[in-house]
Amino acid sequence: MTAINLAKDGLWKNNPALVQLLGLCPLLATSNSFATSLGLGLTTLAVLTLSNFTISLVRGLLDEETRLPVQILVIATFVTLADLSLQYWFFDMHQRIGLFVALIVTNCTLLGRAEAFASKNPIISSTFDGLMMGTGFLLVLLLMGTIREVAGNGTLFTNLHLLTGTPDMSIQLADSGFLLLALPPGAFLTLGCLIACKNVIDGALR
Amino acid sequence: MTIRMTTRLTTHMKILKPTVLALTCAFLLAFTHQITQQTIQSNQRHYEERILREMVNGAELEKSISGYNVFRKGTQVGTIEPFMTSRGYNGEIDLLIALSLKSSTQDRKIISVRVIHHEETPGIGDKIEPDVSSWIHQFAGKSARDTDWTLSPEGDIDAISGATITSRAVTGAIAEVLSE
Numbered sequence: 305m306t307a308i309n310l311a312k313d314g315l316w317k318n319n320p321a322l323v324q325l326l327g328l329c330p331l332l333a334t335s336n337s338f339a340t341s342l343g344l345g346l347t348t349l350a351v352l353t354l355s356n357f358t359i360s361l362v363r364g365l366l367d368e369e370t371r372l373p374v375q376i377l378v379i380a381t382f383v384t385l386a387d388l389s390l391q392y393w394f395f396d397m398h399q400r401i402g403l404f405v406a407l408i409v410t411n412c413t414l415l416g417r418a419e420a421f422a423s424k425n426p427i428i429s430s431t432f433d434g435l436m437m438g439t440g441f442l443l444v445l446l447l448m449g450t451i452r453e454v455a456g457n458g459t460l461f462t463n464l465h466l467l468t469g470t471p472d473m474s475i476q477l478a479d480s481g482f483l484l485l486a487l488p489p490g491a492f493l494t495l496g497c498l499i500a501c502k503n504v505i506d507g508a509l510r
Numbered sequence: 511m512t513i514r515m516t517t518r519l520t521t522h523m524k525i526l527k528p529t530v531l532a533l534t535c536a537f538l539l540a541f542t543h544q545i546t547q548q549t550i551q552s553n554q555r556h557y558e559e560r561i562l563r564e565m566v567n568g569a570e571l572e573k574s575i576s577g578y579n580v581f582r583k584g585t586q587v588g589t590i591e592p593f594m595t596s597r598g599y600n601g602e603i604d605l606l607i608a609l610s611l612k613s614s615t616q617d618r619k620i621i622s623v624r625v626i627h628h629e630e631t632p633g634i635g636d637k638i639e640p641d642v643s644s645w646i647h648q649f650a651g652k653s654a655r656d657t658d659w660t661l662s663p664e665g666d667i668d669a670i671s672g673a674t675i676t677s678r679a680v681t682g683a684i685a686e687v688l689s690e
Contacts, residue, residue, distance in 0.1 A: 336632060362531065370528045377528075381535040385542055392546045395553035457633065486633040 307432060314436025320413040321444035321495070322502050327411035330404045331445055332491035336456065339464040341449025342442075343401045344408075347390065349438030351382045352414055356434030358382075359422040366423070375418040376409070383408045396466040413441060448494050456486025562590065565608045565622045580608065580621075587611060588621055593687050597679035601629030603638070605680065607687050617653040623684055635676035645670055645677075649684055659685035 320326045327348070334344040358378050366374055387405045390398040398405070408414065417437055422430040454460055458478030465472050484490050562571055562578060566588070570581040578590040588610040596602045608621035623646050625638045637643035648668060658665040661677060669677040 365527050365531075367524045367527070370524060374528050374531055377532055377535055381539060384539055388542050388546045388550070391550045391553065395550070395557055399557070483633045487631065 307429075310429065310433050311436050314433065314438075314440040315443070316440070316502075319440040319444065319502075320416075320437050321441050322499050324413065324416065326413040326416055327441060328495075330407055330411060331441075331448070332488065332495065334401055334404050335445055335448035335452055335491055335494070336486050337453045337463065338446065338449045338461055339397075339467060340401050341445040342464070343390075343394070343397050343467055344404055345442035345445040347386050347401075347405055348408055348411065348413075348445075349435070349442050351379065351386050351408055352417060352438040352441075353431060353434040354382045355379045355414055356417055356422040357427060357431040359418045360425060360427045360430035363423045371423060372415075372419070375415060375423070379414050379418065380409050394467060397463075400463065400466070413437060444498065447498065448491070451494055452485050452490055454481070456481045456483060456490055561606070561624055561626070565590065565606060565624055577606070591687055592626075593683050595679050595683040597675075597682060598628065599630050599635050599673070599675045599679075603628040603630070603676075603679055603683070605683055607684055609688070617655050618688060619651055619653045620649045620684065620688070622647070623649050623680075625680070630673065630676045635670070635673040637670045637673065638676060638680055643670070646680070654685070654688040659688075 314320075318324060321328070321331055330344055330348070334340045355375075355378050359375055362374070362378075383406065386408070387398075387402070390402070390405060417434060421433050425433070450460065453462065454477060458476065458481040460475045460477060462474040464474065485494060559571075563569075566580045569587065571590070572579045572581065574589065577592050579586055580588040580590060588608060590606055590608045593605045593607055594602055595605070603625060604627040606624045606626055608623070610616070610619045610621055612618045624640065625646065628635070628638065630636055630638065637645050640646050645668070652666075657667075659667065659681060661667050661669040661674065661681065667677070667681045
């Protein structure tokens, strides 16, 4: 697999959120604002890249019977490390997305990539695959966060300063928004529209 | 004989390898926990202290049995009481309520109220958070006797539109603490 193919796969053709439909729980739950999307997206990206790297590193050591538990163990370890790091550096952000950070363990994108790719491929391409899949997930999460925050609440970048450490950067675009989009059903509607858009684009390209 | 021994050896190896990996992971986590623990605890404390200090405008605080005692220039001026209500729209609402002390001339008055934790509807019921709306600030200065603790138009408390149940729960909780 060449780097370009891996990138295409993760970002578009086999995007974890839009095509594989994996990791929907955190995707739907944290995409109600740009800042929480960025926080959870970056955490997932880091955990996915590191777990792919580690699983590829130890792939020669693993037997058929113990492979899956070990993969989950590696993923759970990195998630816990990420959780501690967030509490260490971004405590306020952790107050908002902490619940979903722990849920990254159950994000099937991670186990999926570990089992389907990292346990069969060399370290460099596995790490790159994790990076690309994670970026694909992050981009969809950011797009959903932007759409839902702008359309649902009429604001953008609320609470972003909790991540960046700069002064408050929130922009008030409207007094209120179409509230449905900020609520849980709005997450499903937004994701559905994004998947439809992707399919339309794919159809037009073909 | 040799075959059986080899199988047993492979089985042992199959158990040993994940065990070593698990121990490595456990060590890594324990080590990280050790070095981050103190900062995380102090972050947690700062976070809580910041909320408490905002509530009483920087007055001194001292832990009491149920909550905090508030001091200004050495004399106690009030208390902060934690309170939980499950009358909201979804889940429990945790509140911190700062009250002035009762004196011969004055009833207990609300200094300020903060919602610490809630699971109300985002975009509607979350207007009880001071970051989202200024709704919660209307309680400052009110006491049990000078205020009709029901929602307007009958009472004196403005409700959040679309979140009557949430508004009623918070208002009721504050009134209950005041009457204690």
